[in-house]
Amino acid sequence: MEIKGHKEKMLFYVTKLGKLRSADNASFDSHDEEHNARCYQGTRVELLQHIDTWASDLGSEYLFWLNGMAGIGKSTIDSTVAQIFADKGDLGASFFFRRGEGDRCHAGFFIGTIATQLVQKVPSLAPHIQKAIEADPDISRKALKIQFETLVLQRLRKMQTNTQKPSRIVIVVDALDECDQEEDIGIIIRLLPQVRHITSIQLKFFLSSRPELHIRLGFEDIKSKYKVLALHQIPEPVVKEDISAFLEHELATIRQNYNNRTNVQVLVEMAMPLFIFATTVCRFIRDRRCGQPNEQLSKVLKYHTKSQLSKLDAMYLSVLNPLLVGVTESEKRGIVEEFQQVVGPIIILASPLSATSLDLLLGVPEGTVDSRTDLLHSVLSIPSRAGHPIRLFHLSFRDFLVDTEKRETNPFWINEKDVHGKLATRCLQRLSTNKYLKKDICDLQTPERPRADVDRQTIDLHLPADIQYA
Numbered sequence: 001m002e003i004k005g006h007k008e009k010m011l012f013y014v015t016k017l018g019k020l021r022s023a024d025n026a027s028f029d030s031h032d033e034e035h036n037a038r039c040y041q042g043t044r045v046e047l048l049q050h051i052d053t054w055a056s057d058l059g060s061e062y063l064f065w066l067n068g069m070a071g072i073g074k075s076t077i078d079s080t081v082a083q084i085f086a087d088k089g090d091l092g093a094s095f096f097f098r099r100g101e102g103d104r105c106h107a108g109f110f111i112g113t114i115a116t117q118l119v120q121k122v123p124s125l126a127p128h129i130q131k132a133i134e135a136d137p138d139i140s141r142k143a144l145k146i147q148f149e150t151l152v153l154q155r156l157r158k159m160q161t162n163t164q165k166p167s168r169i170v171i172v173v174d175a176l177d178e179c180d181q182e183e184d185i186g187i188i189i190r191l192l193p194q195v196r197h198i199t200s201i202q203l204k205f206f207l208s209s210r211p212e213l214h215i216r217l218g219f220e221d222i223k224s225k226y227k228v229l230a231l232h233q234i235p236e237p238v239v240k241e242d243i244s245a246f247l248e249h250e251l252a253t254i255r256q257n258y259n260n261r262t263n264v265q266v267l268v269e270m271a272m273p274l275f276i277f278a279t280t281v282c283r284f285i286r287d288r289r290c291g292q293p294n295e296q297l298s299k300v301l302k303y304h305t306k307s308q309l310s311k312l313d314a315m316y317l318s319v320l321n322p323l324l325v326g327v328t329e330s331e332k333r334g335i336v337e338e339f340q341q342v343v344g345p346i347i348i349l350a351s352p353l354s355a356t357s358l359d360l361l362l363g364v365p366e367g368t369v370d371s372r373t374d375l376l377h378s379v380l381s382i383p384s385r386a387g388h389p390i391r392l393f394h395l396s397f398r399d400f401l402v403d404t405e406k407r408e409t410n411p412f413w414i415n416e417k418d419v420h421g422k423l424a425t426r427c428l429q430r431l432s433t434n435k436y437l438k439k440d441i442c443d444l445q446t447p448e449r450p451r452a453d454v455d456r457q458t459i460d461l462h463l464p465a466d467i468q469y470a
Helices: 006-017 045-056 074-088 107-121 123-135 144-158 182-197 213-221 236-254 261-271 275-286 293-301 311-324 329-348 355-362 368-372 395-402 416-432 456-462 465-469
Strands: 063-067 091-096 168-174 202-209 227-230
Touching: 045 063, 045 074, 045 168, 045 202, 045 227, 063 074, 074 091, 074 168, 074 202, 091 107, 107 123, 107 144, 107 168, 107 182, 123 144, 144 182, 182 202, 182 213, 236 261, 236 275, 261 275, 261 293, 261 311, 275 293, 275 311, 293 311, 311 329, 311 395, 329 355, 329 368, 329 395, 329 416, 355 368, 355 416, 355 465, 416 465, 456 465
Parallel strands: 063 202, 063 227, 091 168, 168 202
Antiparallel strands: none
């Protein structure tokens, strides 16, 4: 079939690329990621320059692994790095893994998503990938090694070197540790160094993760060189200065007189080296639903001397414990049960749902989820628009709530296994008591049509979000 015209060709290729499995909203500039912070101006300067130098050096390693503990600021750095490369025209693709975000924690969608974005960056790739899809329409369901070889390596090798195109392309991968299968993480780490054999362009990967054992071993196993930087190895004075600058700016925007040196110094001491502590505390102080800013600040500062608590524990307890102040023991139990009934599913869900959909799935009166999360805006991303899903600001909040070692010390502790069981029961109940389960659910009148060929709008029109989840 002959296709005339550039626009017609690109439309044809886009249609073909739609056959690839790709994760929605996985790129750094997606709607789901737009509220994620960037590095505050004047902070992380040396680190960002170090990363840019690595990317610019044609003789440097093809992989850069940034690692650090939970809450130390990896995703903020990754978002900033991706934005810098995008502004320079060097960003080829980005994939931000997110546990509990459906396809975004599934390695099976990783390579298809990267390939789809690469075509937007390098349009001359389109016909090569189109041929791969025509040769094997199910290529994006094959083993990761086959996908990577077929959709990325072979296609880039077939490209002619073009001096008018960027000599380098960087792909940013955030939170590799949030990929749901450890084995898949190991495969990805082993596959990526193969880009060194590509000559048409210089392709580099910038990855971040927690320094989990299986990831450390994965990098140790690859024979190719890679660059590594551990955030906890950055000199303490540099990190302290960055957190201080951020807090001074944020507190000043809340109210000028909260930005006094003593408060800032205490908060910096409490936060070090966790940027998530600083950002969460600022959200908490700013949230007028919970109280006046000076009251909120006092609630946080009283945890300064509780050295037996980890920094993350102190941060989250400073947000949650005020819910239990001034009530009887019986009322406390009721508040905790209501918290666990709603927040438990939110942190456990395989993919996020809106407050309305959660009301339906959990079988609670309309408005229940909204009212019970009204004082949790500093730890949950709760959209103002109805129908948009509630998300975690940071995975460490989930870790804090489900940690079995904190069962006796955390009054808000959530039994993960119990929540999974209750959710499974509610899913079955929801499916068995509604009108949606029937033959030809989407009224296609073509029962032989594959699920992959049914567009999202048609599915959403016939199946509410809670039913899709169930």
